[in-house]
Structures are given as structure tokens and as C-alpha cells.
Amino acid sequence: MITLAAEKCIGCVKCVKACPFGVIVMKGKKAVIGDGCTLCGACEQICPVSAITIERAMKDIDLTQYSGVWVVAETEGSQRVKNFTFELLGKGRELTDILGQSVSCILLGNDVAKFADTLIHHGADSVFIGESEALSRYRAEAFAPVITGLISRYKPCIVLFGATHAGRDLAPRVAASLELGLTADCTGLSILDGLLLQTRPAFGGNIMADIICPYTRPQMATVRPNVMKKMEPDAKRAGEKITVPVKIDASSFRIVLKEILDSPQTGKVKIDEADIIVSGGRGVCTNGGFALLEELAGVLGGVVGCSRVAVDLGCRPKSVQVGQSGTTVSPKLYVAVGISGSIQHQVGMKSSDTIVAINNDPAAPIFQVADFGIIGDYRAIIPALVVEVKKNRGG
Amino acid sequence: MLIIACVKQVPDTSDVKVDSATGTLVREGVPAVMNPFDQFALEEGVRLRDAAGEGAEIVALSMGPPQARSALMKALALGADRAILLTDRAFAGADTWATSYTLARAVGALGKIDLIMCGLQAVDGDTAQTGPEMAQHLRLPQVTYAERVTLDGKTLTVKRQTDTGYEIVEVRMPALLTCTPPADFVPSTPPFSAIIKAKKKPYEEWGAEKINTDADKLGLKGSPTQVKRVFSPPKRGQGVMLEGNSAAAVAGELFQVLAKGGVL
Structure with missing residues (x-):
């Protein structure tokens, strides 16, 4: 139930503007709530003198x-x-x-x-x-x-x-x-x-x-x-x-949008909607290895993601970061390249259908969540994988 | 200017286990710290207080058991002027609705405030709900996912994350922000002198009687959600290590297993 205390109303018309259903009108110098009120609460929030109150009977409801x-x-x-x-x-x-x-x-x-x-x-x-x-x-x-x-x-x-x-x-x-x-x-x-x-x-x-x-x-x-x-x-x-x-x-509105800064997306598919993600971490960043990952993602029809370190090092945009402070993904295939696999990264990719980890450190935690692991140098393995995919797909 | 910084004490690890016999969380022996998102929000708040100049004040507010005092002591050492711990058995078992309600009532008891700074989410619950729910209880505009905040008079300019990148918004105070640290944020470690000074700053503990609340809306009783069960996530099957003699061999092996599994 909504009530508007007319004696408190100062006629500022803020509620009239705020009502998304347009049911508040001014009569004389006071606001009046008309038929069709949905109890959405927009007016109650904006009223500077707390003249509008909504009582919701949420206990013992049917x-x-x-x-x-x-x-x-x-x-x-x-x-x-x-x-x-x-x-x-x-x-x-x-x-x-x-x-x-x-x-x-x-x-x-x-x-x-x-x-x-x-x-x-x-x-x-x-x-x-x-x-x-x-x-x-x-x-x-x-x-x-x-x-x-x-x-x-x-x-x-x-x-x-x-x-x-x-x-x-x-x-x-x-x-x-x-x-x-x-x-x-x-x-x-x-x-x-x-x-x-x-x-x-x-x-x-x-x-x-x-x-x-x-x-x-x-x-x-x-x-x-x-x-x-x-x-x-x-x-x-x-x-x-x-x-x-x-x-x-x-x-x-009390919040005014001044500027939109959308990150460039790599590829046409967004990271959270991709079926295949090839993701790179620190190891890939420092050697300019993302070009190799792009190539693999290209032949697989996937997109390139990254760990937080790659964003911190400035070699990938935040929009493709996988993990707790980035995007949660669950593609059909997640290939983690040179990613050690911190718990924060794992949160963002653990529910992928199949996880492949490629890392030169056998102790990297990423291997604990991987379905298939390869210990070795990605700079040799990724190009070999590209060749393999092309060969099998007749590309 | 009066700023409230909300902080939560959380276990200092994500590596928490479930006791399989009792089905409850094993928290014993796990040290507690200030939620890292809250520390960023607090440090931003301290910076804004300093920017606002003379007469500006920042109050650290927490709800939790008496031990949560240590998180507030750290908040004081990091620059908060005053700290309040909401602690009462009636508050126990609160979900985000009841927590946000209680915190909002405490803010209400502090009089006219200008800004509430919250972490985006706590690293234990990961819900990101308490901030926006508090904003709704207090009828304040909210800016979530805030990374950078600047103050010009009564207006805040905020750079916030969105699903597609960032946006810059302006909001006139009073307002509530939930903050998430940018990649280059390094949390401060307060110097020893600040830790000593913190002990002399005003610290209070408030129970339910101190804030104007409806007893039915507190703690477990006031929580619409109920935890039915906690359990360890199902483990992924044992992974297979592929060990070919050459890069080409191992790549071939990987392609075969993926093709066989219908992945490629």
C-alpha cells in the first residue's frame, strides 16, 4: 500500500518525473498518486521530504x-x-x-x-x-x-x-x-x-x-x-x-552517464560466449607469444583470453581477462597456456567442459584442474598443434 | 563531509574446507583479515576525505563477532577516524538482506552522511549484494564496480566497470559506491606508528539496542534465504598428462584425445 502525505509534499514534481509508469500527477501544488501504481518505489526513493511511504506485507503472505x-x-x-x-x-x-x-x-x-x-x-x-x-x-x-x-x-x-x-x-x-x-x-x-x-x-x-x-x-x-x-x-x-x-x-536520474569506454574485443565472439578459448598468462606475455595463441584460436574457431597478469602487464585488454576479477567462462574447451592457475583464475574457468594446460612448470596448480596436461615449451607445442588441426581439418 | 567505509572480516584464504561429518565450514586455524575489496574502498575513502579537506571524517563500520575488532583496528591504522563494530547475538546468521538492513540502520543512526564506500564483494560470500541492498534501504543512488573516484565539491566522478568495458558517471552525494581495485592497486601496509595511533582513536561496539531496528529483521530470523547445505565441489576427474617425444608428437596426441572426446 502506498500513501502520500499531502501535508509534507512540497510540490517539487520529482516523483512525477521519476514514476516509470506515469501515474503521478500534480493537482494544485501537490502530487497525487493515480490508478495504475505498481508499488515500484521509484517515487519513494526520490522524494526529498519522505512524503511517500510504501507498506509491503511480506510476512505471512499467501x-x-x-x-x-x-x-x-x-x-x-x-x-x-x-x-x-x-x-x-x-x-x-x-x-x-x-x-x-x-x-x-x-x-x-x-x-x-x-x-x-x-x-x-x-x-x-x-x-x-x-x-x-x-x-x-x-x-x-x-x-x-x-x-x-x-x-x-x-x-x-x-x-x-x-x-x-x-x-x-x-x-x-x-x-x-x-x-x-x-x-x-x-x-x-x-x-x-x-x-x-x-x-x-x-x-x-x-x-x-x-x-x-x-x-x-x-x-x-x-x-x-x-x-x-x-x-x-x-x-x-x-x-x-x-x-x-x-x-x-x-x-x-541522480547518476549521469558521461562517457562510455568499451574495450576492443579480440575477434567477433565475446569471451563469455565462446565455445573455445585459448588463454595465455605471464609466460606468453613476455615473449610476444599471444600471436601464436591468436593463430591457434583462429584455426580452432575460438577466441583468445588471458590471466590477470597479462592484463597487469598491459599486453591484453581487461575485457578478455578470465578469473575472479575478470570474466567467468565455461567453454567446451579451455586451453591454458603459460598460466600457473591461481585459485582466482581457476574460479573463472573451472566449469569449462574440457581443460587443457600447457606449462613448463610441472608444479603449476593449473595441472590439478586440467583434463589433459602438457609439460613443455608452448612456443614449440602451439605451432605443432596448429599444423595438426589444419592437417586433420584439411585446411 | 562524512564518509562511511564498510569493512568485513574474512578468512585469509580461499582454501576453506567442509567438515564432511558436520557439513559445516572448517574455520579453525584460519587467520582472519580485512576483505581486500573493502581495503581498497577504505583507502579510496581516506583519499577522498583528505581531498575534501578540513572537517571531513571517515568512519569504518563493520558487523560481526567481537573478533572483527581487529579488522576495524586495521581500518583505523589505514586512516579511518573512528570505528564502529555492530556486534550482537541478534545479528548472527544474517544473510545479505538482514546484513544490509542492519548496516543501513547503523548508518541512519550516524545522521547525515555524504558517502558510503563498500567493497564490491567479500571474498568469502562473493555475493556483491550487501552494498546495493544497503543503498536501496537508504534510498541512495549506487555506483557499483567503481575503480576510480574523484571528488569535485559535492559531485563524484566515477570510472566503473561494465560488461563491455568501462563507463564514466557523475553522481551528486549522498551516494553509495561499491569498489573493485584496478590492476595496479597495491594495498597499503600501515606503519607501526599508525598501528599504535589507531589504538587511541575512537572505537565503539554497538548492539541492537543502539540502532533503531525491527527485531524480526535481524540475523537469521530476518534472513529470507536459508543455507540448506554446504559441500565441497565435485572434484574434476584425474587429469591425463601427455608425454610425447617431440612437440609434434604431443600435439598429435592432444588432437587425437580431443577429437575422440568429441571436443574438436
């Missing part, structure tokens, strides 16, 4: 009124939908088939409605589409109230976000405002006794934990990209498209 699995999509502007969205839809399908519910996708952005069909083909039963200029690039101030409002109104049972920079910025904001539990960076999701069992690594991947949220709804999690399997797209799948009227006045 859990049965919450139904459906929601996946919050991420796009790269109006270019494409990020891969993890399809992975989560696939997982969502699996969960709802057990629960006997439906999968919805929340698609926010500018000029993104065109993606609704693919989302349906990948498992969504319905897509909520919210479009606005102010949603063209991710920012918590624009996205969090819209999603909070949709959850308040439609009451899903489970909401899944990607454990990306954006998802990890957004999900806790929504969880705190709705007084919900949130499990970070899940690598496993299943249903146990009707509850979402959320499996996640902690302590840098040395410990796994199963987490449940028995008393609050929706159950929310951020999920690591590249872990869940997407379903085969089915062009015959039909679904509902629900347009969410979003009306955001970006002038109400």
Missing part, C-alpha cells in the same frame, strides 16, 4: 498466489539478446515443467520488441516488453523500478537474472526493495519440495552451498552465464506479447 518463472533479459542495446537470456529461458522451461507453471521473459530496452519472437522460440510463454529511450542502456535507476513494479503487480514465483555486471547491480536493488531473498551467482537450479533449490559457489569456488527461500516470494537468483543449457529454438512455439507502458523521465 505463497500460492505467486506463479510463474520470470527471466530478466539483457540485450546489447538494440543489437542482440545476450546468450545467457536463452540459457535461463531453457532452465526456466525445465523448472516450470516440474512446477506446472509458465515462463515469462522481461524485455526492457529501446527498440527491442523485435526480439520477442526469438525469446518465445527459446522457451518463453509470454514476453513483457517495456520500451523507452531511457532504457537504451542499462542503469539501475531506470530498470530497478520497472522490474520491481512488474513483480509487485504480476506476482511471479521465481525471478532469474544473469550474474553479469548489470544483473548483479540490478537484482539486489529489487530484492532489497521487495524484502526478498536473493542468491548470487548460481550455477545450479532445481526444484525440491516445490522450492527453488539454488546452488552456488562461495569462498572463491572452494565451497558449494544449496540455498532456499521458504517464506518469501518470488524466489530470486542471479545465474552465471554459460552454465545452463538453452533449448533448441522452436520457430513454431507461440507466446503472448504484453506491452508495458514505460514512461521514464531521465532528467530525474
Whole structure:
């Protein structure tokens, strides 16, 4: 329930601008909350005199009124939908088939409605589409109230976000405002006794934990990209498209974007979506060996990644760094070249399907997580491998 | 200007094991340190305080068992002016929601603040949730993944990581930042004289009665998430070392095993 104390209202119109659904109007010199309020909380946050309060009855709620699995999509502007969205839809399908519910996708952005069909083909039963200029690039101030409002109104049972920079910025904001539990960076999701069992690594991947949220709804999690399997797209799948009227006045934002500094990507495929990654560390950096790795990645159809040291030494961009302070990857094949394999690096690549380690130090920890290890000089082995691949592929 | 730096005491290793009999974490004998992300945030905070000049103050805030005092002592040695430890049995077992709620209430008890500096995440839980949740509780704008921060009057300019690189944003205080050290960050080691001086700085321990909280929202009771089980991750199968006589031989061997396994 939302209340606006008229005696406190100073008529600053900040809430009118902040309301993403455009339901607050000025009457006389006071703000009035009209019909269609979703309890998203945007006005409550921005009000300088605390005139607006929202009471949420989250204790002793009727859990049965919450139904459906929601996946919050991420796009790269109006270019494409990020891969993890399809992975989560696939997982969502699996969960709802057990629960006997439906999968919805929340698609926010500018000029993104065109993606609704693919989302349906990948498992969504319905897509909520919210479009606005102010949603063209991710920012918590624009996205969090819209999603909070949709959850308040439609009451899903489970909401899944990607454990990306954006998802990890957004999900806790929504969880705190709705007084919900949130499990970070899940690598496993299943249903146990009707509850979402959320499996996640902690302590840098040395410990796994199963987490449940028995008393609050929706159950929310951020999920690591590249872990869940997407379903085969089915062009015959039909679904509902629900347009969410979003009306955001970006002038109400407290954070102003001044400049975008996107790192150059090596190759066309991004590191977190690549099937094959050839990664180099200190040993490769100091000898200009990345050219060899590029060549191998080229013939394999993969991309080149690196350890933190390679970024520190300035020979690779941060965008391709694998590890705890970089990107978590889980390709089909990860080739670690001249990477000793610190625990922080391992966290970022341990869930790869197959790991190959090439290192001249037999004691390198990377060999403990490798499926196949080669002790030796990569400057001889990599070119030999390139020859081998070309030979076998008739290239 | 009043800055709050949130710090957490964490085990000084990622090499933590599970006791297979009890299913709980073995923490015995593992030394505790200040979470490295928090140390970066604190050092940035100290720098901003110095930049702000006369009258600016930075308070280190932590929640934890009485032993967490040592992390706050280090914060004082690194330049914090004052430290507060939220410690109460009622706080125990808190998940990120209950932790952020408790910390937010403590911040509320400190009056008008300008800036809250948090580490991006703690190296034990790795959630990155407590900062943004605190920001939401306090109705503050948040800038996560901050690497560099500069102050100009009441406005902060922040360089933050995104999924595709970096962006530069401006935010007018009050605000909350979660910080992650850039590659070239070297954590300071406080000199002995600073450690001695730290012991004379104001240090307080606050229990639940000291902050205005709803008892139902504290600790385990106030935590929507429950840990059902902790376990060691399944070990990867024993790796195979390939030992050919020459680079060509070993490369051939590798290609064969990968092709056989359907990888290539």
C-alpha cells in the first residue's frame, strides 16, 4: 500500500518525473498518486521530504498466489539478446515443467520488441516488453523500478537474472526493495519440495552451498552465464506479447552517464560466449607469444583470453581477462597456456567442459584442474598443434 | 563531509574446507583479515576525505563477532577516524538482506552522511549484494564496480566497470559506491606508528539496542534465504598428462584425445 502525505509534499514534481509508469500527477501544488501504481518505489526513493511511504506485507503472505518463472533479459542495446537470456529461458522451461507453471521473459530496452519472437522460440510463454529511450542502456535507476513494479503487480514465483555486471547491480536493488531473498551467482537450479533449490559457489569456488527461500516470494537468483543449457529454438512455439507502458523521465536520474569506454574485443565472439578459448598468462606475455595463441584460436574457431597478469602487464585488454576479477567462462574447451592457475583464475574457468594446460612448470596448480596436461615449451607445442588441426581439418 | 567505509572480516584464504561429518565450514586455524575489496574502498575513502579537506571524517563500520575488532583496528591504522563494530547475538546468521538492513540502520543512526564506500564483494560470500541492498534501504543512488573516484565539491566522478568495458558517471552525494581495485592497486601496509595511533582513536561496539531496528529483521530470523547445505565441489576427474617425444608428437596426441572426446 502506498500513501502520500499531502501535508509534507512540497510540490517539487520529482516523483512525477521519476514514476516509470506515469501515474503521478500534480493537482494544485501537490502530487497525487493515480490508478495504475505498481508499488515500484521509484517515487519513494526520490522524494526529498519522505512524503511517500510504501507498506509491503511480506510476512505471512499467501505463497500460492505467486506463479510463474520470470527471466530478466539483457540485450546489447538494440543489437542482440545476450546468450545467457536463452540459457535461463531453457532452465526456466525445465523448472516450470516440474512446477506446472509458465515462463515469462522481461524485455526492457529501446527498440527491442523485435526480439520477442526469438525469446518465445527459446522457451518463453509470454514476453513483457517495456520500451523507452531511457532504457537504451542499462542503469539501475531506470530498470530497478520497472522490474520491481512488474513483480509487485504480476506476482511471479521465481525471478532469474544473469550474474553479469548489470544483473548483479540490478537484482539486489529489487530484492532489497521487495524484502526478498536473493542468491548470487548460481550455477545450479532445481526444484525440491516445490522450492527453488539454488546452488552456488562461495569462498572463491572452494565451497558449494544449496540455498532456499521458504517464506518469501518470488524466489530470486542471479545465474552465471554459460552454465545452463538453452533449448533448441522452436520457430513454431507461440507466446503472448504484453506491452508495458514505460514512461521514464531521465532528467530525474541522480547518476549521469558521461562517457562510455568499451574495450576492443579480440575477434567477433565475446569471451563469455565462446565455445573455445585459448588463454595465455605471464609466460606468453613476455615473449610476444599471444600471436601464436591468436593463430591457434583462429584455426580452432575460438577466441583468445588471458590471466590477470597479462592484463597487469598491459599486453591484453581487461575485457578478455578470465578469473575472479575478470570474466567467468565455461567453454567446451579451455586451453591454458603459460598460466600457473591461481585459485582466482581457476574460479573463472573451472566449469569449462574440457581443460587443457600447457606449462613448463610441472608444479603449476593449473595441472590439478586440467583434463589433459602438457609439460613443455608452448612456443614449440602451439605451432605443432596448429599444423595438426589444419592437417586433420584439411585446411 | 562524512564518509562511511564498510569493512568485513574474512578468512585469509580461499582454501576453506567442509567438515564432511558436520557439513559445516572448517574455520579453525584460519587467520582472519580485512576483505581486500573493502581495503581498497577504505583507502579510496581516506583519499577522498583528505581531498575534501578540513572537517571531513571517515568512519569504518563493520558487523560481526567481537573478533572483527581487529579488522576495524586495521581500518583505523589505514586512516579511518573512528570505528564502529555492530556486534550482537541478534545479528548472527544474517544473510545479505538482514546484513544490509542492519548496516543501513547503523548508518541512519550516524545522521547525515555524504558517502558510503563498500567493497564490491567479500571474498568469502562473493555475493556483491550487501552494498546495493544497503543503498536501496537508504534510498541512495549506487555506483557499483567503481575503480576510480574523484571528488569535485559535492559531485563524484566515477570510472566503473561494465560488461563491455568501462563507463564514466557523475553522481551528486549522498551516494553509495561499491569498489573493485584496478590492476595496479597495491594495498597499503600501515606503519607501526599508525598501528599504535589507531589504538587511541575512537572505537565503539554497538548492539541492537543502539540502532533503531525491527527485531524480526535481524540475523537469521530476518534472513529470507536459508543455507540448506554446504559441500565441497565435485572434484574434476584425474587429469591425463601427455608425454610425447617431440612437440609434434604431443600435439598429435592432444588432437587425437580431443577429437575422440568429441571436443574438436
